[in-house]
Amino acid sequence: MSDLADAARALAERTCTGKTLVALTGAGISAESGIPTFRGEGGLWTKYRPEDVATAEAFFRDPAQSWRFHDELRRLCHEARPNPGDLGLARMQADAAAHCESAVITQNIDHLHQDAGSTRVIELHGDIMRARCLECNATTEELPVPLEEVPPRCECGGLLRPDVVWFGELLPEEAIGAARRWSERAGAMLVIGTSATVEPAASLPLIARMSGALLIEVNPEPTALTGVAEFSLRGTAGQLMPQLAELFAHDLR
Ligand code: OAD
Numbered sequence: 001m002s003d004l005a006d007a008a009r010a011l012a013e014r015t016c017t018g019k020t021l022v023a024l025t026g027a028g029i030s031a032e033s034g035i036p037t038f039r040g041e042g043g044l045w046t047k048y049r050p051e052d053v054a055t056a057e058a059f060f061r062d063p064a065q066s067w068r069f070h071d072e073l074r075r076l077c078h079e080a081r082p083n084p085g086d087l088g089l090a091r092m093q094a095d096a097a098a099h100c101e102s103a104v105i106t107q108n109i110d111h112l113h114q115d116a117g118s119t120r121v122i123e124l125h126g127d128i129m130r131a132r133c134l135e136c137n138a139t140t141e142e143l144p145v146p147l148e149e150v151p152p153r154c155e156c157g158g159l160l161r162p163d164v165v166w167f168g169e170l171l172p173e174e175a176i177g178a179a180r181r182w183s184e185r186a187g188a189m190l191v192i193g194t195s196a197t198v199e200p201a202a203s204l205p206l207i208a209r210m211s212g213a214l215l216i217e218v219n220p221e222p223t224a225l226t227g228v229a230e231f232s233l234r235g236t237a238g239q240l241m242p243q244l245a246e247l248f249a250h251d252l253r
Helices: 003-016 027-033 056-061 063-079 084-096 112-116 173-184 201-210 237-252
Strands: 020-025 102-106 121-123 126-133 160-164 186-192 214-218 231-233
Touching (some): 003 020, 003 186, 003 214, 003 231, 003 237, 027 112, 084 237, 102 173, 121 173, 173 186, 173 201, 186 201, 214 237
Parallel strands (some): 020 186
Antiparallel strands (some): 126 160
């Protein structure tokens, strides 16, 4: 029996008894949609220094430079479509719906889970297509892709910033609160495509595990969670999630 089949069965057992299903995702699940990850080969943080483009200090020092970086990412996210990994996860949520509640906690800012049909998506790090005014606090998703002017301005004349979380900033209170609550009551947590190195997201699988959840990791590389998870499924999300979803659907019957 392969790890994949065992993992699917263990997951279905939890789901069938009404235990909550939670996924925590990171940049790796979007890689097969053409959006680069942050760390590792070709990662965004190997090309840019976060302190130059993704901190409040960097933004105030040079809003145009910070916006050019975010606009490049906006263009990639705008063009990206859900890949088999996103669709596999959405299918698992749909199939589990008759038995239990589920949620997706994501560190990603690309909206691909919602586009794939996932429900109850908690965005920990914001949404790259949204901008927020530093004067009137209004948010907008209406800016052109690519931007016609950098830095863009609000209708009120104020400077707009991307509505994402930068290094050194707190996460939106509502989102991290909800993420902690879902992690505490998770019967199973799928951790897909994250290096699990950035807090507070990195602690969520540990919260889940401490509360008795079954932990399953989907990642081509070992991570900090590998020693903690019951199953470490080695491969890309695009390869493994459709297979896991198929086996899971079968085991639910
Ligand atoms: P990382 O770039 O740190 O990690 C990506 C993970 O995805 C690695 O463990 C890879 O092995 C794995 N991976 C790569 N390709 C994959 C694939 N096709 N399928 C599955 N897994 C794959 O990205 P995150 O963990 O998301 O924060 O990083 C967390 C946060 O750090 C980001 O949200 C961002 C960044 O700084 C902010 O910008 C606030």
